[in-house]
Amino acid sequence: MNMFSLSVPASSANIGPGFDSVGMALNRYLTLQVTRQEKWEFAQHSHLLPSFTDYEDHFIYQIAKQTANWHQKSLPACKVSIDSEIPLARGLGSSASAVIAGIELANQLCTLSLSSLDKLQLATEIEGHPDNVAASLVGGLVISVETDNVIDYCQVPDLDIDIVVYIPAVELKTEKSRKALPAYFSRKDATIASGISNLMIASLLKGDYELAGKMMEHDLFHEPYRADLIPHYHDLKQEAKQFGAYGTVISGAGPTMISFVPKGKGGTISKQMKTFLPHYQIEPLDIDHNGLRVEQEII
């Protein structure tokens, strides 16, 4: 009996001005263990996973089926055991990780031999933007963009920083959070906003994290319109800055927020911020550098 397992990291999209194009993989994981059997079965082992009634309603099954259909293949039945450390609808890329898992499930079961770019293309079509899926797929900090239906991406070398996330107990669906955004920007605003994003990326590459943090907090594409949807948006930024954070922004579509902080300070700043936000889940996370991982086992 063939068995394989796959793991997909969480992700934080945008990092301020990199709206819909910058994503960072984080070390919280969605994991699937897959065994061939006669009938489909999904077994869930985490309270973070959404409930479902029938296997055909399962989001990951639906993505896998769609992927197989696109390649004129049908999925063989399996038992899929799922575990997750990624909270739903909090801005940590839960849906992107599920999309990547579904595509890889079909890739393995139907031996589609999809390349990373094939998977990214499919995942972006499903998610609507490449930022989270690119990071979950290849790991690290990834800049990606779709032009003329073609996706290009670039992984930024390792950053010499710690990451702290602040996860509130409330959900915010991406769909709702996107509705707060304007449909158009004036040329003047778009020019300044993309200049801020360019400068943020350049300073991250150079290791000038003070300047990167300043640019993170000057986003004009989405943060000003979402601020009212995010609990403690303004005071959380201020407090993190006082404790030494370089910059604090909305993670993805929110409501989680994320700080870039000096290397070695993640643990201390997390503890300090916990006294300010006792009801939040606050923790230092690491950047995941692997992205999607698949392990084959022969039983």
Ligand SMILES: Nc1ncnc2c1ncn2[C@@H]1O[C@H](COP(=O)(O)OP(=O)(O)OP(=O)(O)O)[C@@H](O)[C@H]1O
């Ligand atoms: N492991 C999963 N299994 C099945 N469905 C999932 C899974 N993860 C996410 N989903 C679906 O995706 C929805 C959350 O997606 P949404 O885009 O709103 O938030 P997010 O991906 O967690 O945050 P963001 O896109 O801002 O990073 C869930 O409510 C659920 O319907």
Ligand SMILES: N[C@@H](CCO)C(=O)O
């Ligand atoms: N770039 C996306 C990430 C969440 O899916 C957004 O901000 O809406």
